[in-house]
Amino acid sequence: MSEDRAAEFVEVDGVATVRLNRPGLTRRAKEELLEAVTRAAESTTARAVLFLGSDRAFCLGQDLAEHARILEETPGQALTTVREHYNRIVLALESVQVPVVVGIGGACVGAGLGFALAGDVRVAAGRAKFGTAFTGIGLASDSGLAYRLVRSLGQARAMELMLLGTVFGAERALELGLVTEVVADEDWEARAREVAAGLASGPTAAFVAAKREVRSAADAQSDLPELLEEEADLQNQLGVTADHVGAVSSFLNKQKPTFTGQ
Known part of the structure; x- marks a missing residue:
């Protein structure tokens, strides 16, 4: 896939692949990601969806440099992106009827964690790091993160992760049940593709x-x-x-x- 687009879509052999090529979500990245996820959700031939980031990161959430510029120029517009982009991306992921496999090669925090938890099966590299991140910059969560954490972990554990904002590794994520499998750093994408291909050949x-x-x-x-x-x-x-x-x-x-x- 080309790095020219921040987010891309391709479908091969029944697997619709959505790849996010940059860790921080600029407006362009969010628009392209929404387009790619929507295409995957609307595909009539895909039998599984594979959602990937890069080796460096699955997704770090909002690009803070762009966010800071918007806060300075038009502060009232800084968080309209939640309704305009993040909510729509999460709802598009939720609308995918076939299995969604998420491949996590690196950092997965903030909105990125919300996106990852919207999938059905998550394969993580051993080096992957996870965190809620929002309260660290004076915000509550978005992208359905609280919804997913409460349903995955219960209220007490979700509250801990949301308030303390602790960054934790892949093995801890596995213990919590937030990822399905942890593999060697060099194997995360191949394994995620293998799982998606297996589901695409299933019932x-x-x-x-x-x-x-x-x-x-x-x-x-x-x-x-x-x-x-x-x-x-x-x-x-x-x-x-x-x-x-x-x-x-x-x-x-x-x-x-x-x-x-x-």
Whole structure:
């Protein structure tokens, strides 16, 4: 991918890849990232989405040099970017129905952590660093970070990370459940691509349904009878798919199933 664009999109073999080429988010970077994530979300052929940064960083959040200039020139406009860009990027990520794999090669803080937690599977390099960062510059969080942390860690742990702003490493992120896997520094992108390719060759309709079930279960307003009904509806739909019928046949014949996503 070219470094000419701050954020890019490409789709190959059922994997839609979004790459953020610069760690700090300028206005241009946010606009290009929103465009790339929207294209991934709207793809009718992607069976997995891969969201990558660079070796240096996944994302550091707002470019503070640009932010300082805007604060000086038009202070009232400095934080309109939250509604104009950050909220829209997070909602676009949330709208992706297929599995989203996030590859984290370096620092992942602030809005970057919010973006990463919007994915479904996160592969991190051993050198990766994580943090909430917002209170360190006198702000509360955005990009859905509090929402994700509370649902991932509970209120007490989320409060700790938000208020203290401690920077922590990949192994601690793994212990907390904020990343799925930690690999050698040189392997993070290859491993993330491998995971995305594996998901793209899997039972796509089942993955979409599983994401829906997990999100419903995480909703504090949901109750068990409602979730059981949703499960029954989804199983009825999946039961007539070619992937399910073929997988059952393969199991009975002691063969490895081949999934087409149908």
